[in-house]
Amino acid sequence: MSQIQTDSLPDRRCQILDAALVCFAKHGFHQTSMHDISAEAGISVGLIYRYFENKEAVISAMADRHKKEISEVLQRAKQAPTLLESLEILFTAHCCEEESPVVSAFVVDLYSEASRNPQVADLVRDVLQTAMDGVTELISKAPEGQNTTRGLLPIELAELIFAVARGMLMLDVLRPQEMTATERRERQLQVTRRLWSCLFKPEAELAYA
Amino acid sequence: MSQIQTDSLPDRRCQILDAALVCFAKHGFHQTSMHDISAEAGISVGLIYRYFENKEAVISAMADRHKKEISEVLQRAKQAPTLLESLEILFTAHCCEEESPVVSAFVVDLYSEASRNPQVADLVRDVLQTAMDGVTELISKAPEGQNTTRGLLPIELAELIFAVARGMLMLDVLRPQEMTATERRERQLQVTRRLWSCLFKPEAELAYA
DNA sequence: TGACAATGAATGAACGTTCATTCATTGTCT
């Protein structure tokens, strides 16, 4: 009865979005056809239109899902014992975390889409603002962020941190495919630590850096 | 005879690429039709195929042109009297320079394209490497880069600088259209100076920051 | 006139979307 409806409806949507992510990451939004998605999901084309109004709605739903994944990453980052570890979680989420496969190519596409689709732009802006607020708060409360911030406010530091994170994510799409997730992660962590040492490491420790 | 060929051929190509940039920046590569480009250029569709083999070739040529523009920006940056001014040129090229209108949305699209098109990826990697080498050299030679680099090598600093530059460029596509080029430039410069102060400003000067 | 630049209608493939149809499941009645 209604059990099937309420159970299968979100499942189907999820199944379709999973397939869409694979296709979008591989070929981009506008080079992925609805037939591609249906084939990847193992269902018929028509069925997609039972769960999504049109292709645009699939893209929007993907953006929405991205928002949830990012806020989960943020939650995990907030619980890390040190500021450096928080940053490491934030910087490596897109290439390493099993649970939230935020594929770099998809995110770059999302920004590309945001530049013409105001609805997507609003959503991405919202995600970014929430994440930045979280990190700003993280810095304000962290002992490392108190006195070694080189005269910059927590929010200014957060802006720099997010700029670097986005920039590294962009770099990620240029990396040859033969690079493993572990190798990517290692490169990400190196840059994260360098940034951290620039922003937060007390001058006194530099001799040992 | 050959005068017309050698003279008009590059001009037409340039005219077509100018039109393509406008369309690509506005709608993206794959949502721009050849008719859009021909209309923007004020010529017929068929004529485009006299100067470019196909749409892919237009995109590749755009990427090539991007490469030339970036190296021009780099040349200008190299001639700046201080390291900070070099960075300011590099960071504001995409939203302010009249001669090389490297539109942010186009560059994000270029990275998006690079993630599936190995030919474009190679080119973007090449551009990036050249620019990074230039900046690394700039840092090595600059007096500001000598002793206040917080234990980081010039190449490591260059990586951070380019990550921030790419990240800010990405942010640029989220900005509401009503923001003027001057306002964007101001925001860019703020972040540039903050980054510079983190990476290069001697600790002694911080009191006045 | 001959050579080349330029046009834009024509082509066919590919796309997003629709919808008549199928069929396993669920509900209802005797």
Added chain:
DNA sequence: AGACAATGAATGAACGTTCATTCATTGTCA
């Protein structure tokens, strides 16, 4: 329980449209 009606999830061929690409034709010079 058994027979029948109703549901709606799922299908995939078909539709109208758009797009990249081609090419017969026209315009423009020397």
